[in-house]
Structures are given as C-alpha cells and as structure tokens.
Amino acid sequence: MxxxxxxxxPPWDLDAWRTAARAGLRAGLWPEDIDWDGDAxxxxxxxxxxxxxxxxxxxxxxxxxxxxxxxxVLCHREPQRHALLYRIAFRIAQGERHLLARVTDPDVRRxxxxxxxxxxxxxxxxxxxxxxxVPGEAEAFIAWFEPDHHILDRVAPFFARRFAGMRWAIxxxxxxxxxxxxxxxxxxxxxxADAPADDAREELWRTYYAxxxxxxxxxxxxxxxxxxQKYWKHLPETQLLPGLIRDAxxxxxxxxEREAQPPRRRARAPADDSAPPSASVPENG
Amino acid sequence: xxxxxxxxxxxxxxxxxxxxxxxxxxGRNSLKSGGIGSTEGMGICHSYTPDGRCVSLLKILLTxxxxxxxxxxxxxxxxxxxxxxxxxxxxxxxxxxxYKRNYIEGLFLxxxxxxxxxxxxxxxxxxxxxxxxxxxxxxxxxxxTIPEASPELLALAGRYADRxxxxxxxxxxxxxxxxxxxxxxxxxxxxxxxVHTKIEETLEARKPAKPTSxxxxxxxxxxxxxxxxxxxxxxxxxxxDDRSILRTAHGLYDAYRMRRVYYSGFSPIQDAxxxxxxxxxxxxxxxxxxxxxxxxxxxxFEVDEIAPVPEQSERTMLDLDIDPKLAWALRHPERxxxxxxxxxxxxxxxxxxxxxxxxxxxxxxxxxxxxRVADLARLRAPMQKLLPFVQLLDHHPRRRLDxxxxxxxxxxxxxxxxxxxxx
Numbered sequence: 001m002x003x004x005x006x007x008x009x010p011p012w013d014l015d016a017w018r019t020a021a022r023a024g025l026r027a028g029l030w031p032e033d034i035d036w037d038g039d040a041x042x043x044x045x046x047x048x049x050x051x052x053x054x055x056x057x058x059x060x061x062x063x064x065x066x067x068x069x070x071x072x073v074l075c076h077r078e079p080q081r082h083a084l085l086y087r088i089a090f091r092i093a094q095g096e097r098h099l100l101a102r103v104t105d106p107d108v109r110r111x112x113x114x115x116x117x118x119x120x121x122x123x124x125x126x127x128x129x130x131x132x133x134v135p136g137e138a139e140a141f142i143a144w145f146e147p148d149h150h151i152l153d154r155v156a157p158f159f160a161r162r163f164a165g166m167r168w169a170i171x172x173x174x175x176x177x178x179x180x181x182x183x184x185x186x187x188x189x190x191x192x193a194d195a196p197a198d199d200a201r202e203e204l205w206r207t208y209y210a211x212x213x214x215x216x217x218x219x220x221x222x223x224x225x226x227x228x229q230k231y232w233k234h235l236p237e238t239q240l241l242p243g244l245i246r247d248a249x250x251x252x253x254x255x256x257e258r259e260a261q262p263p264r265r266r267a268r269a270p271a272d273d274s275a276p277p278s279a280s281v282p283e284n285g
Numbered sequence: 286x287x288x289x290x291x292x293x294x295x296x297x298x299x300x301x302x303x304x305x306x307x308x309x310x311x312g313r314n315s316l317k318s319g320g321i322g323s324t325e326g327m328g329i330c331h332s333y334t335p336d337g338r339c340v341s342l343l344k345i346l347l348t349x350x351x352x353x354x355x356x357x358x359x360x361x362x363x364x365x366x367x368x369x370x371x372x373x374x375x376x377x378x379x380x381x382x383x384y385k386r387n388y389i390e391g392l393f394l395x396x397x398x399x400x401x402x403x404x405x406x407x408x409x410x411x412x413x414x415x416x417x418x419x420x421x422x423x424x425x426x427x428x429x430t431i432p433e434a435s436p437e438l439l440a441l442a443g444r445y446a447d448r449x450x451x452x453x454x455x456x457x458x459x460x461x462x463x464x465x466x467x468x469x470x471x472x473x474x475x476x477x478x479x480v481h482t483k484i485e486e487t488l489e490a491r492k493p494a495k496p497t498s499x500x501x502x503x504x505x506x507x508x509x510x511x512x513x514x515x516x517x518x519x520x521x522x523x524x525x526d527d528r529s530i531l532r533t534a535h536g537l538y539d540a541y542r543m544r545r546v547y548y549s550g551f552s553p554i555q556d557a558x559x560x561x562x563x564x565x566x567x568x569x570x571x572x573x574x575x576x577x578x579x580x581x582x583x584x585x586f587e588v589d590e591i592a593p594v595p596e597q598s599e600r601t602m603l604d605l606d607i608d609p610k611l612a613w614a615l616r617h618p619e620r621x622x623x624x625x626x627x628x629x630x631x632x633x634x635x636x637x638x639x640x641x642x643x644x645x646x647x648x649x650x651x652x653x654x655x656x657r658v659a660d661l662a663r664l665r666a667p668m669q670k671l672l673p674f675v676q677l678l679d680h681h682p683r684r685r686l687d688x689x690x691x692x693x694x695x696x697x698x699x700x701x702x703x704x705x706x707x708x
Binding site: 098101102103104106109123126127128129130131132133139141143158160161162163164165166181199201202203204205207208209210211212213214215216217218219220221222223225226227235237241244245248252255256 | 288289292293294296297299300301314315316318319320321322323325329330331332333334335336337338339340343344345379382383385386387388421552553554565568646649650652653654656660661663664
C-alpha cells in the first residue's frame with residue numbers, strides 16, 4: 001500500500017527529484033511505498049507528502065552517474081519515470097553498487113532507453129528549430145517548436161552559447177524561453193501564432209535545398225528515417241518535397257538524353273564564334 | 286545576376302562533394318565574444334534532402350568557372366553549364382543569414398579554378414577571414430584547398446578554417462591522368478603533406494608547457510584546421526577495383542592522418558563527357574566501401590582481409606549482397622564461434638552484427654554476470670545475424686558454421702530489399 005506521495009515540480013527538475021529521492025531513502029521507504037504520480041489529484045486522498053517522512057538512515061552514497069542519467073530520464077514524458085529512477089536508486093542504496101554497469105538489467109535498460117529518446121529529441125531540436133526574424137526589430141528572432149519531451153530547459157543553454165549575439169526566443173506548447181544577450185528567461189507555453197509567420201530568407205533557403213539535392217540518388221526512405229515527418233511542419237524547406245521527389249526521375253532521364261549531345265569547345269580554346277574566353281570570367285560578377 | 290540564381294547554380298555545382306561533416310572542431314562558443322556561432326564536437330544535420338543526405342553546411346562554390354577540364358566534373362571547362370560567381374561578401378552574408386536562422390552549422394566553400402591556384406585560394410581565404418574577423422563567426426568552416434596554391438595561403442587557410450580538404454579525385458594515378466589531365470598526383474600529395482605537417486606542428490606547439498619548465502611563458506600559436514583534413518575519391522568513373530580503392534584510402538589515412546576519406550559514387554551529370562562510363566555504379570558499392578573503410582579504421586581489419594589478393598580474376602570487388610564483415614566471417618568459419626563471455630575485445634569486434642557500441646556494452650556487462658541470449662536481445666543486437674557466430678551461456682551454433690554457403694544464403698537479404706539501395 002502507498003504510504004507517501006511525491007510531487008516533482010516541475011516534473012523534469014533534477015534537484016526536486018533528488019530532494020524527494022533522498023527523503024525516501026533516508027526514511028527507508030521501499031519503491032512500492034511511494035506514489036510518484038503527483039499530478040493526479042485523486043491520489044491525494046490519504047497519503048501524506050514524502051517530505052514529511054521521518055529520516056531513519058543517513059543519506060546513502062549514490063554514484064554521480066545516476067544523476068547524469070536521471071537528468072535526461074526526467075525530461076521524458078513516460079509517467080513511470082520518477083518511480084523507475086527511485087527503484088534504481090533504492091537498489092543501489094541496498095547494496096547493488098554496480099547496478100548502472102549492468103547494462104542488460106531490465107531497469108537499467110529501460111532508463112537507458114528513456115535517456116536515449118530524450119537525447120534524440122534534444123539532438124533533433126538543436127537541428128530543426130528554425131528562427132524567424134521579428135519584423136521591424138534588428139537582430140531579433142523567434143522560433144516555434146514542438147518537442148516530444150520536456151527538454152526546453154535542457155536545450156536552451158546550447159542556443160545561448162551559439163546565438164549569444166542575437167536576441168531570440170523559442171516557444172513551445174508547454175514552456176518558452178528568451179535570451180536577451182545576457183541571460184535565459186523561462187516563461188509559460190505559447191501558441192504557433194505567437195511566432196512570426198514567415199521570414200524573408202526562407203525563399204533563398206529553399207533555393208539552396210532544391211539545388212543541393214541530387215535527383216540521381218533519390219532515396220526518400222533514408223530521408224524519412226533521419227528527418228521523421230512529425231518535424232516537417234517546422235521546416236520551411238519541406239514544402240518542396242513532393243515536387244522534388246515527383247520530378248527526380250524525369251530530371252535524371254533528361255540528363256541521360258542530353259549526354260548524347262557533343263560537348264562544346266573548351267572555354268579557353270580559341271573560340272570561333274563568341275567572345276574571347278577570358279571575357280567569360282567576370283570580375284566578381 | 287540575381288543572388289537566388291547564383292545560389293541555385295553554385296549549390297548545384299557543389300553537390301558532388303560528398304562531405305558535409307561538421308564535427309571534430311572541438312568546443313567553442315560565442316558567450317564571451319558576443320558574436321554568433323559554436324561548435325561542440327558533434328556535428329548537427331539541420332535537414333535531409335530526398336537523396337537521404339544530411340544538410341549540415343552551406344555547401345557552395347565561389348564560382349563554377351574553371352580552367353581545368355576534368356572529365357567527371359560538371360564544371361569542367363568544356364561543359365555547357367551556365368556559369369556564375371559570388372563575391373566574397375555575398376558568401377559571407379548568405380552564411381550569416383542562414384546560420385542565424387539555424388539552417389546550418391557553417392560553410393563548406395569550394396571553387397573552380399579561375400586564373401590560377403593562388404588567385405582562387407586568396408578569394409576562399411578572404412571569405413573565411415571576413416567571417417572570423419569582421420563578424421566574430423564561431424561556426425564551422427570547411428575550405429576546399431587548391432593544391433597549386435602557395436604554402437603561405439595554405440597556412441592562412443588553416444588559421445580560419447576548421448577543416449581543409451584536397452581531393453585525391455581518383456583511386457589511381459593512371460585514372461587521374463586519363464580523366465583529369467591537368468591535375469598532378471605529386472602536387473596533390475605535396476599539398477596534403479604540407480597541411481598534415483602544419484597540423485602536427487601546431488598541435489605540438491599548442492601543448493601546454495610542463496609546469497616544471499623554467500622557460501618563460503610563451504604565447505600559444507593560433508589553431509590550425511582543428512578538425513583536420515579530409516579527401517574524396519570518385520568511385521566508378523574509371524575501372525579501379527575495390528581493392529585498389531581501399532589500398533589508396535589506407536595509404537592516405539596512414540600518411541596524412543586523414544580524418545575521413547569520402548567515396549563518391551560517380552553520378553550522372555548534365556552534359557557529361559563521352560570519356561565516362563554510361564552507367565553509374567550502384568549506390569550500394571559506395572555503401573560497401575564505407576563499411577569497409579570503417580572496418581579498417583575502427584575494427585582492426587587489414588585491406589588484405591576485407592579485399593583479398595585476387596586468385597583468378599584481376600579485380601577484387603566487395604560483395605554487394607552482404608556486408609564486408611559478414612563476407613570475411615563466412616570466408617573464415619574457423620574463427621567462430623566467438624564466446625561472448627570470454628573472448629578478447631578484438632575478437633568481439635570481428636563478430637558480424639556487433640558494432641563498437643555493443644562490444645563495449647558486452648565487455649561492461651559480462652563483468653557482472655555471464656551473458657545469455659536474453660541479455661543480448663535486450664541490447665537490441667541483430668540476433669539472426671549474430672547467433673550463428675557466437676557462443677553464450679545458453680547457446681552454441683552447433684554445426685551451422687560447417688556449411689558457410691547455406692549460412693550465406695540464409696543471411697543475405699532477399700533481393701526485394703536490395704531495391705532500397707538501388708533507388
């Protein structure tokens with residue numbers, strides 16, 4: 001039976017989870033003694049708050065690697081993540097000192113999978129955020145993004161290091177962050193319409209995207225594997241995809257047919273019809 | 286000419302360079318400078334084109350005018366493609382505009398040769414200089430290096446760029462002579478050597494002095510191409526076999542500590558020269574060469590093991606239907622089964638289906654208990670491929686290794702699946 005309830009606020013916060021886990025371990029509570037689902041109001045009926053549990057042990061030694069793992073796992077939306085992490089911490093405190101090295105253990109494996117999903121989401125967010133310039137303001141940019149997990153706090157410092165000289169904000173449905181050139185400021189969630197609807201440079205970017213693509217190597221399956229469709233709504237270039245894929249075959253056939261044409265004379269060979277070849281190289285033209 | 290038209294032509298002209306890597310530049314950011322840009326070791330792919338290739342860098346040519354006439358190149362002097370040329374400032378602005386919107390990790394700038402090597406190289410270096418010095422740009426810069434450029438320009442290029450590359454172009458000197466008559470292998474190799482020496486010297490000079498040393502504090506020299514140098518070989522434009530390609534690659538890794546050798550399957554181009562084969566090589570060939578390259582660099586294999594000396598025919602080609610590690614294992618059933626609980630790491634690396642990561646996980650996990658089939662399955666290893674070659678506490682492949690031909694037939698993918706690569 002549940003003896004205590006724990007509420008981690010915000011639910012991805014490592015310090016809050018660490019405080020709660022330490023309280024649980026010091027009180028000698030078994031994993032099944034704690035209800036970690038602090039969000040569910042219905043479970044508040046009887047169980048007292050974990051913070052009120054009486055400490056009967058000294059705080060156990062827990063390896064730093066656990067907190068590194070927990071920092072990632074906590075960002076996952078999996079409802080059981082707090083309980084899973086406590087179970088791992090509990091087993092380590094009970095004497096399984098090398099538990100994290102047992103990579104085939106089901107608990108360790110599960111935590112590693114959650115951390116991996118968060119790592120992937122983080123990586124894709126670094127890749128697929130697209131800033132749009134705020135009209136009428138110099139060097140100010142806003143991006144709208146919908147991550148799978150609660151990773152904004154984890155990723156924001158990356159954007160601060162990279163875009164230190166700009167003012168920018170990233171808006172997501174659950175939380176937002178802004179950088180003013182000096183510090184990060186977190187705020188509530190937002191809506192897509194709160195970000196600019198367009199950016200003047202997107203047309204040039206699409207031009208680049210269309211022309212760096214090699215139709216002779218068409219492989220949309222590989223593209224989808226690396227750039228899953230759920231991200232496409234954030235990427236201005238993806239509106240070209242149907243046309244690029246549809247026309248690829250015809251473009252390759254066209255190239256093959258033109259192969260039959262004789263090559264023209266070399267540009268630097270004496271020309272018999274047009275301007276002298278050196279004139280065909282413009283100066284910074 | 287409009288900027289967008291130039292961009293279209295000069296991106297189109299750049300797409301036959303396979304590299305888009307943006308990794309290995311070390312850690313660097315803009316918090317102190319108040320500029321723009323960072324590199325954090327790992328590269329980022331900001332998009333993917335429908336050919337499945339990563340878009341990490343703004344990969345363009347400064348110009349596609351070229352005085353050379355290399356048969357495989359879309360920009361060769363005798364080609365009919367429309368020509369264009371960016372000013373250095375246009376490239377700087379495009380790079381910054383794209384970077385600020387998080388489209389790219391940086392710039393990969395190459396160029397056709399205009400006037401001469403030095404003139405062209407000066408223009409490339411000017412773009413990199415302006416980004417770094419005028420705009421405090423700390424993103425990734427890869428400069429294609431012109432082999433004929435002077436050592437002074439090579440020295441300057443490496444100060445601003447993270448990576449330098451000089452393309453070896455073709456696997457053999459005979460191929461180069463036939464298809465790129467103005468290019469000279471000794472010149473290419475000399476430039477690679479210059480860059481290599483400069484990288485090594487700079488690394489040595491930047492090492493922190495020993496605390497006991499009595500010498501006065503010296504200023505550390507600036508970095509030089511911290512992400513090293515790479516090169517590219519075109520596959521399938523001449524008749525070089527896979528063994529010669531891998532031997533050349535191995536030699537380049539060895540002599541110049543190349544970070545990467547890229548294999549670029551010859552791709553049909555507009556207005557192709559009649560000296561080229563009509564058929565492009567299968568994309569799968571390029572894929573197998575990359576797999577073989579990885580085996581050479583990270584798995585302890587030798588060229589002779591992956592692409593053995595030919596016995597009857599003149600040429601050694603990698604199998605297309607199975608990967609080169611599996612092919613080696615099937616040629617050497619006497620080396621299996623490998624006991625995953627006791628075998629040294631070098632032997633684990635040779636097991637088909639085991640990558641370096643899972644090898645490390647196995648080495649870690651077996652310290653804490655002997656491994657069974659279920660443990661391996663939890664690592665998401667490809668069991669069907671693995672099990673014939675390994676022994677575990679509750680598994681032995683028995684006689685499956687006695688008949689490599691049957692095993693090969695079982696493990697080779699069905700032809701239907703090969704279409705995935707042939708697209």
